[in-house]
Amino acid sequence: MRLLMVLLVASCLAFAQSTEGSSGTAPDMFQGELAVEKTAPENVGLNGTFSVRINIANQENSGISAVVTEYLGNVEPVSPLPNYTQIANETMYAAAPPTLTWSVDIPAGGNASIVYSVKPRSVGPLSIGPTSVAVQGTTFFSNSLIVHVACTSSPVCNESIGETPLTCPEKCGHANMTPPRAPELESIPTPEYIPPEPEEITAGPGETGEESGETILVVAAVVAVLVLVIYLLYSRER
Numbered sequence: 001m002r003l004l005m006v007l008l009v010a011s012c013l014a015f016a017q018s019t020e021g022s023s024g025t026a027p028d029m030f031q032g033e034l035a036v037e038k039t040a041p042e043n044v045g046l047n048g049t050f051s052v053r054i055n056i057a058n059q060e061n062s063g064i065s066a067v068v069t070e071y072l073g074n075v076e077p078v079s080p081l082p083n084y085t086q087i088a089n090e091t092m093y094a095a096a097p098p099t100l101t102w103s104v105d106i107p108a109g110g111n112a113s114i115v116y117s118v119k120p121r122s123v124g125p126l127s128i129g130p131t132s133v134a135v136q137g138t139t140f141f142s143n144s145l146i147v148h149v150a151c152t153s154s155p156v157c158n159e160s161i162g163e164t165p166l167t168c169p170e171k172c173g174h175a176n177m178t179p180p181r182a183p184e185l186e187s188i189p190t191p192e193y194i195p196p197e198p199e200e201i202t203a204g205p206g207e208t209g210e211e212s213g214e215t216i217l218v219v220a221a222v223v224a225v226l227v228l229v230i231y232l233l234y235s236r237e238r
Helices: 002-025 209-237
Strands: 034-039 050-058 064-071 075-080 099-106 111-120 124-128 132-135 138-141 145-149
Touching: 034 132, 034 138, 050 064, 050 099, 064 111, 099 111
Parallel strands: none
Antiparallel strands: 034 050, 050 111, 064 099, 064 132, 075 111, 124 145, 132 138
C-alpha cells in the first residue's frame, strides 16, 4: 500500500514538472503598444503612380521586431522600398489578394517608415485596406484609405476602366449618352373620311304648309255649312 502511494505521488510530481517546463518554453505575448498609421494622396490619375506611406511608432521602452503585411487591392505594384526584405506575390490575379511583406526592427521609442508605389487599374473610389503589423504573436492594424481616381481626359466614356454615369457623370451622364432607338412600328394608313350624301326627304300628304292651310279651309267650310243647315231647320220648326 505504501508502495502504491509513493508511485502515485511520484507520478503527480513528474506531471507537474513537465507542465511547468512546457509552459516555461512558450514565448511571451507582446503586451506593448504600437501606433500604425497609413497615408496616401486623396486624388490621383488613372495613368499616374502614387505612393503609400506606412508609419509605425514603437511606444515601448524596448526594441521590437515586426512583420509588416500589406494587402493590395485593385492596383499594380510599381516600386516597393528596396531597403526592406520584400516578398511580393507576382500573380496579381490570384484568388488570394496579392501582398507585400517587410521585416523591420524598431528601437525603443523609435519609428519605422515604409513607402511603396502603385498604379490604379480603374477610375472611381479606390479602397486600400488596413496594414497588419505582427509582433510576438500580437497583431496591430492601421487605418484604411479611400483614394479617388479621376476620369480620363478622353471625351469617350470607357466602361472597361470603370467610367460609368456614377464615377464620371460629366462624360457618361444620361445627357451625353445616345438614347436608345425606339422600335419602328408598322404604319397603319388613316382611312379617308367621306361625308355621307344627304338623303332626300319626301313629305307625305298634309305635311307641307300649303296643304295644311287648304285642309283647315275645307274643314271650316264644312263646319259653317253644318251650322247653317242646323239653323235653317231650327227656324222652320218654330
